[in-house]
Amino acid sequence: MTPQLQQAIKLLALTNVEIEAFIQQEVERNPLLEIADEDGASEGGTTAPASAGDDLAVGQNDDGGASTDFDGNGEPPTSDRLLQQSDVAADTPLDVDYGQETYHHDSQADSPASGANGAPLGGTGEETGIDAHSSDILSLHDHLTEQAALAFTSRQGLIAAYLIDLIDESGYLTEDPADISRQLGAATAEVMAVLETIQRFDPIGVGARSLAECLAIQARAADRYDPAMATLIDNLPLLARGELATLRRLCGVDQEDMADMIRELRGYDPKPGLRFGGERPQLVVPDIHVLRRKHGWTVELNTATLPRLLVDRRYHAELARKGSRAERSFLSECLTSANWLVKALDQRARTIVKVASAIVAEQQAFFDHGISHLKPLTLRQLADIVGVHESTISRVTSNKYLSCERGLFELRYFFTSGIQSADGESVSARTIKDRIKTLIEAEQANAILSDDALVEQLRAQGFDIARRTVTKYREAMNIGSSVQRRRQKRLAQTGG
Numbered sequence: 001m002t003p004q005l006q007q008a009i010k011l012l013a014l015t016n017v018e019i020e021a022f023i024q025q026e027v028e029r030n031p032l033l034e035i036a037d038e039d040g041a042s043e044g045g046t047t048a049p050a051s052a053g054d055d056l057a058v059g060q061n062d063d064g065g066a067s068t069d070f071d072g073n074g075e076p077p078t079s080d081r082l083l084q085q086s087d088v089a090a091d092t093p094l095d096v097d098y099g100q101e102t103y104h105h106d107s108q109a110d111s112p113a114s115g116a117n118g119a120p121l122g123g124t125g126e127e128t129g130i131d132a133h134s135s136d137i138l139s140l141h142d143h144l145t146e147q148a149a150l151a152f153t154s155r156q157g158l159i160a161a162y163l164i165d166l167i168d169e170s171g172y173l174t175e176d177p178a179d180i181s182r183q184l185g186a187a188t189a190e191v192m193a194v195l196e197t198i199q200r201f202d203p204i205g206v207g208a209r210s211l212a213e214c215l216a217i218q219a220r221a222a223d224r225y226d227p228a229m230a231t232l233i234d235n236l237p238l239l240a241r242g243e244l245a246t247l248r249r250l251c252g253v254d255q256e257d258m259a260d261m262i263r264e265l266r267g268y269d270p271k272p273g274l275r276f277g278g279e280r281p282q283l284v285v286p287d288i289h290v291l292r293r294k295h296g297w298t299v300e301l302n303t304a305t306l307p308r309l310l311v312d313r314r315y316h317a318e319l320a321r322k323g324s325r326a327e328r329s330f331l332s333e334c335l336t337s338a339n340w341l342v343k344a345l346d347q348r349a350r351t352i353v354k355v356a357s358a359i360v361a362e363q364q365a366f367f368d369h370g371i372s373h374l375k376p377l378t379l380r381q382l383a384d385i386v387g388v389h390e391s392t393i394s395r396v397t398s399n400k401y402l403s404c405e406r407g408l409f410e411l412r413y414f415f416t417s418g419i420q421s422a423d424g425e426s427v428s429a430r431t432i433k434d435r436i437k438t439l440i441e442a443e444q445a446n447a448i449l450s451d452d453a454l455v456e457q458l459r460a461q462g463f464d465i466a467r468r469t470v471t472k473y474r475e476a477m478n479i480g481s482s483v484q485r486r487r488q489k490r491l492a493q494t495g496g
């Protein structure tokens with residue numbers, strides 16, 4: 001494998017922000033490279049945008065960046081032809097196995113484990129790509145995602161992933177649940193139910209929207225949230241001002257009880273998220289914009305963070321005439337390197353737009369109607385659609401984000417495995433897990449469902465699924481066997 005090929009593969013995995021830093025380094029190293037002004041002006045140089053060039057087959061937006069349009073039916077302008085027009089599929093070097101090719105998988109939905117970043121797919125499944133190896137320190141995001149993988153399935157898991165992405169390094173939720181519900185197309189009550197479960201994760205108090213809520217969550221967990229403590233927490237400004245007499249009167253307690261309550265509060269953690277290291281950068285810049293137009297959806301590469309790269313051929317010609325043989329040889333190498341970098345950046349842009357366009361085409365129901373319409377999709381399926389190696393899809397979707405009117409999503413968010421239903425339609429594995437969990441939650445102590453009984457009920461609902469798959473999904477959700485559940489319900493009934 002040549003150094004240029006290795007660099008091409010590296011470029012494909014980088015985000016737009018990382019590409020910008022990379023270009024700056026190359027400009028400092030190569031005298032024939034320079035960054036164009038905002039208007040793209042250059043004296044004698046040939047422009048080479050870090051985004052795709054003017055002949056990009058999938059379209060061009062007003063800013064010169066790559067774009068793809070979709071009609072109201074969720075199809076590219078000429079259906080599958082769009083995904084075949086670009087020369088990416090024919091450019092085999094980017095499809096060569098390189099480095100850690102063993103990390104790609106069909107789906108992240110079947111495993112309770114989770115890697116770094118990104119809320120990949122509702123926070124459930126194996127993480128692939130660069131982030132899985134980025135740090136040995138468990139971040140707050142990773143810690144919450146691992147717990148969400150065990151606590152949620154299907155639709156709730158996707159909501160949980162979105163909420164966890166909005167929790168800052170201190171452990172606080174940064175957006176209002178009502179706004180989140182509008183973005184996801186989900187009921188506010190459903191978002192709140194997921195949030196309340198996250199707030200019971202470790203560290204206790206995470207996901208709170210205020211200091212008072214954070215302390216109240218911890219007080220409930222310690223079984224100290226009585227009416228007096230609730231009143232104290234509701235009046236934290238009085239405590240900060242030292243108005244203890246007023247607080248004692250409001251809480252209905254004496255001086256000794258007030259001192260005990262204050263000691264209890266001081267033992268709580270006002271910023272529970274800070275105990276975790278290795279946090280992801282909080283500022284995420286989207287690599288792709290998905291915009292609603294009159295005729296449907298448009299996919300555009302975010303060119304705001306992609307400088308237009310210039311190769312100054314006039315400067316090369318001038319120096320080549322005057323320089324020595326060694327200088328001319330050096331300039332020739334610089335020109336070859338600059339031209340190759342231009343081609344590699346252009347191909348990177350084409351590939352990203354092509355993959356993002358295929359994702360939007362496959363998941364248009366999500367963009368139109370919300371989270372409940374997310375379809376089963378795997379890396380291998382998308383690789384077949386786009387016509388590239390599965391490893392290329394893995395690199396393109398690793399640590400890259402898509403911005404749309406529903407919010408900011410990692411490209412990996414749109415992948416989930418599927419199961420064939422009785423009518424031949426493919427159903428998301430998360431949907432099956434959600435059905436299993438719903439059936440188990442509705443059990444009575446005298447009518448616990450075995451895995452065989454769960455299979456029968458699922459088949460009655462149109463899901464043809466094997467018993468071993470039911471067992472696998474139940475264990476992935478950390479749900480006990482029928483014997484364990486029967487014992488737990490009996491103990492709950494007797495108060496034991």
